[in-house]
Amino acid sequence: MRVLVTGGAGFIGSHTVLALAAAGHDPVIADNFSNSKPSVLPRIEELAGRPVTLHEVDLTDTAATDALFAAGGFDAVIHFAGFKAVGESVAKPALYYRNNIDSTLSVLDAMVKHGVSRFVFSSSATVYGEKAPVPYREDWEFLEATNPYGQTKVMIERILTDVAAVNEGWKVALLRYFNPVGAHASGRIGEDPNGIPNNLMPFVSQVAVGRRDRLTVFGDDYPTSDGTGERDYIHVVDLAAGHVAALDHLDAMATPARAFNLGTGTGTSVLQIVRAFEAASGRPIPYDVGPRRAGDLPTSYADATRAREELGWTAKLSIEDMCADSWRWQSNNPEGFPS
Ligand code: UFG
8 A cells, every 4th residue: 555654754653664665565754844853764765675755744734735645646544743742732732732633634634535545543542541440441432631632632533533434435543552662673763852851761761871860750659569650661663563454454444433552461660661771771770759740640551452353463572672672772873863
């Protein structure tokens, strides 16, 4: 399939472009580099062993998006593009609603107009909110999120479900990611956040490489094994394979839209990550314990049964793989991608 990958220059997008190419699909990237750099492209091409087309386009620009589809000949869309910083979304909610929802709507309009009916969406475990029981199951119906970023995922899942229901032949997979970490085993592409990382793994790897002095552990009084927060960390290469599995499954799906958790089904604590990263890198990760971070849950992990049974997909890589690959990327590219 010829697949438009929006946000394909980003962390998960770039790994998915490689997985698509390796599976014999033809990925085409659309990205405006709002949270990525053009220098990822030659590295994707080097690893894929073939040229990959990238269109620099802002998907909130409906005319530009329509032109992309008019010339594209796409069979499917994988939609990663969107703002994703939780804290920034609290400070600038209208920016998040505008960007994430407008861009999705202009892609959907263009798909309807140009007859593209396969869609894979980058959703998040954040849609389970605070009341869903852990492990999270896709049949939990009361989706909500505790911040505007997460609400855009809830709203877009709703929009996609409604659009798929009324457009003949549409198939939409809603992929709810848990905590994507790790990097391609080559060490050539990986996560390259702007500014101070919000997320644990990039922060830890920047401490290990000497870009930051010490980690703050956000609370050690949670009702978990060691008191620190537990998350379902998933290797980005496994996650990328989950997108290919979902894409290949779309035509066989019994309903127009369906949600799938992409996680391992296991929780790992902050301190377990710290120790695993120290072992993988051979560097100490000094840390202080600070207060809880507002909005954090004690524990989040997937029931990964549906993806296994229906997509034939399971996560294969371990916490050790995640830390070793994150470290290879970080140590080979201490400042991330070249500007
Ligand atoms: N943590 C620290 N110190 C840090 C950063 C994180 O102790 O400097 C802890 C957090 O308290 C949490 C764990 O590490 O217990 C993981 O935190 P992340 O920020 O890496 O991940 P979250 O689970 O909070 O957030 C992620 C995504 C969001 C998504 C959310 C729910 O970043 O986009 O999962 O799916 F909304």
